[in-house]
Amino acid sequence: MSELDQQTAAQLVRPLDNIVDLLTSGEITAVAYAVQLIPRDVPIRFVCESLFMRNVLCKDLQRWEDVDWxxxxxxxxLQDLINVLRQRCAPTTFRMASxxxxxNIIDKGxxxxxxLIDNSGLKTVSLNIDQTLQLSGAKLSTMSQRIAYRLxxxxxxxxxxxxxKTTIDAVLAxxxxxxxxxxxxxxxxKSIRNHDFRLPISDFLWKCLHSAFRVGRFWAKIPGYEDRAICQYCGAVDSMAHVLTECTAPGQQEIWAMAGNLWRCKQATWTKPDLNDILSVGIRQWxxxxxxRRPFVERMWRILISEAAYLIWCLRCERTIGHAIDDGWTHSGPEIRARWGCIINRRLHLDIAMTNKRYGRNALWPPLVIGTxxxxxxxxxxxxxxxxxxxxVLVGINPNTYVTWDVG
Structure with a gap:
């Protein structure tokens, strides 16, 4: 083989090392290995754990290729796998295990x-790519401004x-x-885009993950505004963790105590969340x-923690910005209780309203709301x-959960 032929062959044989999502990597690698091992004129029938391979390779292939995946x-x-599958002349089918x-076959696998992992017997799967079957780019006839912008x-x-990066690493740890x-x-x-979060709360969590709010050390480097880096109530650095979980100003401790009282009604253990727990509220499992798993309890956790954290932030902004000229101004106890009761009851009635069939596929399943x-x-x-x-309006939250404060 000449040197040019060797270079061409090296380009056509591509190792399957571009796996990103581990949830589907096993099925993709298994299909790629089987396709390379079995002759092209022999039919193959794949039995998968999920419908992912069937939907991507058979049902929605045209749609994914039109938008460049x-x-x-x-x-x-997936692009390399489809290239190899198109080189076959025999039928290849995919179905979910039933x-x-x-x-039993999947368990044996x-x-x-x-x-193989325990005995270091893993091998790299290499695919023979045919460049004439390799599609790239998006289809212009199906292009929209939204798709073009995202591409x-x-x-x-x-x-x-x-x-x-610092915030994400701390939360993931x-x-x-x-x-x-x-x-x-x-x-x-993806968890902060959960449908259980209201849009203002999703935006709040997104900014918290980016550390985009102008609090604490943000003001320390700006001449003339250094005093804004310090909490005017308790004298500590006014970071997001301090605002949501540590500040002694009226609002933070009381709201978490009332949230804890409500959470105990779900027969679950209550521990006051820290900043990392708040930012990862969308992926917490109970x-x-x-x-x-307790899906109803998990949904209640998402609603309760996100609403409590967002209310604490709103109270803080009202106290430090809206009443900045009023020395020593704070929210009163009855006002805090009323705000919390109003928000939780409003969220309850929103869930009830969303069970109406007029919302179509966006309507909530009534047993989901009842269980929550x-x-x-x-x-x-x-x-x-x-x-x-x-x-x-006959359904409401038990007022005993936010009348008695269990600050301890």
Whole structure:
């Protein structure tokens, strides 16, 4: 083989090392290895754990290629896999495991992978790429301004902010300390777009992860404004962690105490969250004594912690900015209780309203709303089984949860 032929062959054989998302990496690698191992004229039937491969390679392939795989993980690995599949002349099918025999085969594969990992028997999968079948770019006839803008942003180099990296690393370190699976930065960013968060709260969490709020040390380097770096109430550095979890000004301690009282109604252990717990509220998991996830409790946690943190921030801004000229001004106890009760009840009634069928696919499932707020309602035993159908304002949070402050 000539030197030119060797260079061409090296370009056509590409190792499958561009895996980004670990959740689908096993299926992609398994399919790539099988396709390279089996002759092209032999039919292959793949049995997968999920519908991911079927949907991406069969159902939605045209749509993904039209937008240059915008928004999908493992883009490069999937492009190479499709290139190899298109070189085949025999049928290749994908389906999800449905029988006991199918799952036994998958379990055997898992044990084999574990054995190979323990004995350093892993190998790199290399694919023979045909450049004539390699598609690149987006389809102009299906292009929209939104898609074009997002594709341009993907090609633009983005500098990572040092403060953002510091915050993300701290949050992930706390989350992965008690997590069975590895949580990545992408998962964390997606979690703040959870539908259980109101849009102002999602924006608040996004700015907190970027350390974009002008608090604390931001003012320390600006001549003439150094005093703004210090909390005017307790004299400590006015950081976001101080505002949300440490400040002794009326509002912070009381709101977390009332949130704790409400949380105990869900028969779950309450521990006052720190800043990392607040920023990772969208990915926190709650398990039963039998190690089963409690989705209703998890949803209540997302609503409760996010609303409490955002209210504390709003009270702080009103105190330090709205009443900056009023020395020693603070919110009164009855006002704090009223604000908290209003916000939680308003969120409850929003959930009830969103169960209406007129919202179509965006409507909430009534059992989800009932399960989320079960145990926290006032005079709950007198309510009907499906209280989401009540049109009058008869459903409300138990006032005992925010009348008595358990600051300890």
């Amino acid at each position: 915008l928004g999908i993980s493992n883009k490069l690995a 029988t006991h025999e199918d799952w 898992r044990h084999l992978v574990k054995h 341009i942003l993907q090609r633009r180099p983005i500098e990572e902010r040092r403060s953002t 706390k989350v992965n300390l008690n997590s069975d699976s590895l949580i990545t930065a992408d998962v964390l960013w 398990l039963s004594p039998k190690k089963k 707020w079960c145990g926290t309602l006032h005079d709950e035993t007198a309510l009907p089984d499906d209280w989401t159908k009540i049109k009058r």
